[in-house]
Amino acid sequence: MSSPNPAVAGTGVSPNGEVHPNLTAPALVAHALRRGEGRLSADGAFIAVTGQHTGRSVQDKFVVDEPETREAVWWGKINQALPADKFAALATKVRTYLGQKAELFTQDLHAGADTAHQIRVRLVTTNAWHAMFARNMFIRPERDALDGFAPDWTILHAPEYEADPAVDGCRTSTVIALSLATRTILIAGTSYAGEVKKSIFTVMNWLLPARDVLPMHCSANVGKDGDVALFFGLSGTGKTTLSSDPERALIGDDEHGWSDTGVFNFEGGCYAKVIKLSQEAEPQIWAATHRFGTVLENVVADADGVVDLDDGSLTENTRSCYPIHYIPNTAPGGTAGLPKNVVMLTADAFGVLPPISKLSAAQAMYHFLSGYTARVAGTEKGLGKEPQATFSTCFGAPFLPRHPEVYGRMLQELIGKHGADCWLVNTGWSGGAYGTGSRMSIKVTRALLRAALDGSLAKVDFVRDPFFGLMMPKAVPGIPAEVLNPRDAWADKAAYDRTAANLVGLFEKNFATFAGAVSEDVKAAAIRAAA
Template identity: 55%
Template sequence: MNSVDVSINLKELLSGQNIYTNLSVPGLVEKVLARHEGELTATGAVRATTGKYTGRSPKDKFIVEEESVKDKIAWGSINQPISVEVFDKLYNKVLQYLKDKDELFVFKGFAGADEKYRLPIQVINEYAWHNLFAHQLFIRPTENELTSHEAQFTVISAPNFKADPAVDGTQSETFIIVSFERRIVLIGGTEYAGEMKKSIFSVMNYLLPENGILPMHCSANVGAEGDVALFFGLSGTGKTTLSADPNRRLIGDDEHGWSNTGVFNVEGGCYAKCINLSREKEPQIFDAIRFGSVLENVILNDQTRQPDYDDNSLTENTRAAYPIQAIDNIVDPSVAGHPNTIIFLTADAFGVLPPISKLTKEQAMYHFLSGYTSKLAGTERGITSPQATFSTCFGSPFLPLPATVYAEMLGKKIDEHSVEVYLVNTGWTGGEYGVGSRMKLSYTRAMVQAALEGELTNVETTKGAYFGFDIPLHVPGVPDEVLLPAQTWEDKEAYAQKATELANKFKENFNKFTDVSEEIRTLGGPTV
């Protein structure tokens, strides 16, 4: 294989006089302001903008097709292959580009709060604000840990280096390339900081299963008795809101591993959406945005520098990055025991799914693979009625391995630890979007609380007609009639039609899982 020894080049890059390694938060903030990369806000946070890319660039994400991984990766539109030769040439170009910079910023730290399984990483940045982001999002080392730190994976981010697709073999000027043999993530042509966070999550989704650890795109918290809960759900389902419980301590809000000893946070911080943020609705997030935090694409008042969280003129995807220690009620370090309860969240705009259902192991694996929620009319151009959305394992853009690898691990762990699994619909009741109404948050909170406290373990249930769910007939604090969706619709025939329509969408989506057992397909899925 005609490849270059990239480790020498990297060592040369990091031996220059222009390197700032693990600067303090005040030191990084000073650099951000001195380099005019961002502004200081009235809250003390730094605000930066990301130019034309205000979100991830999934079509520009690649995995190097190396001998040791090519038979393991689930290649396709998400995991696009790129050759070793193309990677090496682009890698050398980026390093030469960075070598000529006056200043470079390096963060050395970890991914994975459990010391037995953590991955030592380093992040090399062209921008100081990106390095501040990395400092807050990943796990920060102690002084002793820093002296002996040896990175096992390196993220190199050069936003102002733009690829030439005709020469460099990319799809556009932007590229996010993972090399598992080189243990490098190469990012260029985009200023969106989230690419760094999600690329390391993708790396962990490849590495952790090799050690029998299930990586999960979920939030997690723990109760006073040590009982652990996991919350899976796509955007808009209420994952952040429902996992931020004042009576439970937060383990983490987005990425976790589940080992033979319990769960642990992959990250050391939070990357929270800011659109329409208020202290009334989400006080923990609102108050965490202070000195050292990073605001991304949030509009500021020109005079007061107060953030306007309702202004979406740059993007709906406004974000705040802050260390998890900025939240008061946390587990520190972010490690806990095995889950007692798993909550799958969906916002069903068809108004079909029950507000809460108990799932068997087979149903849990089916709905984990499905990863269903719905987009609403008006959220995207051209969407005039609710659209079913499926994201495998509630995180399909970040799964290098076949989805069934993760689902089978989940099923095994549910069995081993007798975990209760529930599907909670935070969407519509009494009709689809435009006819019915959104499920009351107070009802959803009551259902989740009852599930977490074990009040639904032996409750009387009825079998759902379209998906075979066990639907509780009584939940403290929730009117009985709300629990059975068909009863909340005035037009029962319309409910039957809509339920059949959604069931067929599930079946159509599930056809892509050709290697799933017939037991999962039949016992887990729709019954019509």
């Protein structure tokens, strides 16, 4: 259904009220304040509170079951099937709901800094602050490029609309549904803005493999000599922190593509987790969080608007969303050359993995498919006192519409073709598990990473870890030797051995879920208990 209003053309929405297309940050802030959507911090950032949903609603995510795409989708708990007729009926109701609102906000944006693989996205939303989030997060076209803008993909964003599970085929009143055939995304029943960001990441994860481009849940930066580094990792492992390095230019903090010509950012902004953010350890992110135009999500502030980044009373998943140019040193155009180093980050709360180890190409694919980290009560609600191992294949299972092996094989081929060095970095605990040991020093991690990225670490002697088969550096200038070997950092060696053996068992159990789909060299590189 077409619309006479060009701001919503191609979306099927027929607005009865006022539509605000492509407003800039000052205008969006003014509307958001007028509408009571949030308030300003003392530094001018806009603070929004998302209510019940302070994170992604993974169990409420659906992919529409359509004949054109059915065979290629990785169906299961991640990509739950929604019948096409149910989606069509729900989309009609959401469009009607949006059309009846007194005000709508639209943004026309791009995803993909490489114009050869770029898509055009149109967001229609009920809230000014969500429009500002999207404007910060995606690539903002020049004004003259907005004339005649025709979206490739449409996001119908109705955070206050509640679906009816009995009628609409969903699980709850919240639904995030992706139709690959109609190129439409529905988001309803949740105000958490991350759903907007990750829905487009899922789209890119669908489109790019067919173009021989690997989509990646990783941050990326580039050195003065043009050496590109990728940082894979789940939330809380340090992707954003470690890629925002004053000595290297930031390409992007979360989502990238790797083609035969280089690496490119999908986004035009950053979405940093800011709980307990330190000005000393993370000055660039801290500065971006304290300025006008930034959106703060579920960050607590006092009556004067002074934010308390240590306060997790609303959620531990506090966020700061800002345009990437708020980081002083960024790669022009969000693109760079081919990766020289591939870093896989894990926050091992069991405290048994080395702070850094060198991986073979086969080991890199194994750890990519494993996607390991360990969560603790301080990072996620609902967890007990003991660490819990988490395995998210390709470091991004919730965003993979295709089978993980597709992405795994592409990564292995690209590493082999371009000769990138691969590293596993533990940003978690040392000297004991969570509650006994201490969190790895960010200064130590940065020092080890810089040695890896400048090539000096590859020249030192390595020793094989007996539990995980990882090659650990024996000595690195300026780093205490006992830090490099995790067992040496434990006072109770027997406790280390028991804890390490337990984690080996968890890796083995997880590997069984994808062992049948990998090559023999990856099977040989898998972590397994000693015979």
